[in-house]
Amino acid sequence: MEETISLKEIFEVLKKRILMILSITLGAAIVAAVVSYFLLTPTYESSSQFIVNQKQEDPATQYNAGDIQTNVQLINTYNIIIKSPAILDEVVEDLKLPYTSEELGDKINVTSADNSQVVTVTVTDEDPAVAVDIANATVEIFQKNIPEIMNVDNVSILTKAEVAEDPTPVAPNPILNIAIAIVLGIMVGVGLALLLEYLDSTVTTEEDIEKKIGLPVIGVISQVSDKDITEGKAGFQQQSRKGGFDGAQKTV
Incomplete structure (x- = not known):
């Protein structure tokens, strides 16, 4: 059932x-x-931004849609390079960080909006000042080394990370x-x-x-407490005495 x-x-x-x-x-x-x-342990975030531009041989030449699309496609490559040992090893050495390049890479997040030439490098660390130093050093070293790595010179720093007066932890x-x-x-x-x-x-x-x-189930026996039993006996005794007295009166 x-x-x-x-x-x-x-x-x-x-x-x-x-x-x-x-x-x-x-x-x-x-x-x-x-x-x-x-x-x-609270962790803090700090971000630095750079923009990818196609270097023009002739300053009078205007950017076209093809140049911008090329820069956007290059950003995906830059996102990988910026977290590579070629960049992070130098960051670790310059800042004398107690991390390996792999450990430092886990603290860095590189993002860019769709069809945007602006790249944001966000660093998470337990010390807000260290997070600022890592973000700025990573972008600066990347800007310095990218011409040798890819034979291009099209990275400009937009904003540098700064320590807030009262930093708020993100986690x-x-x-x-x-x-x-x-x-x-x-x-x-x-x-x-x-x-x-x-x-x-x-x-x-x-x-x-x-x-x-x-x-x-055809019957149920109710639970009787000691108090109920005591009260029941008292009531029975009173009823018996009352009945005996009435009987005596009737006999007389």
Whole structure:
């Protein structure tokens, strides 16, 4: 026989185990807050931009669509070169960084908008000043070395990275982490409550008995507490005394 469960039954299960669900949710939020505020190291971002232009032999010659398209296609190549050891090894050496070129490459993100000649080099580091130095040094060294690497001279620096007066870390985001932890805590709590209810084989209702033995229930013995028994005896004794007194009167 296929078993079904109604929304009312689910609600009753959640109501019965609401304290467990709230405890798991609160615990997850507290753990996320502690990890975000005290255990994770804040990281900062800094960006520098350069633009790719086709060098013209004749200053009077105007740029055409073909020149711009060529520059846009070159950007994809530049994005790879700028994170190569040919550039990053020199950055590590100049700034005396405690990283290898591979480790430094993981801290650098190079992006460019579609059909744009502007390239943004973004560096993430635990020290905002170091992030600024890496971003500026990477772009400057790339601009210096690209003529030898590709025999071109078409890179101009647009903006240099600067240290803000009050830098704000980009990670971690405590509020977002706590919100995610609360959602996960609720999901885990609800799932655990339903699982415990499914695994609970205790017989508590008449329906449970019918499901277990396959026979209808024809009678139920109510649970009687000690208090009920005591009150019942007192009432019986009072009734017996009253009945005996009336009998004596009738006899006389």
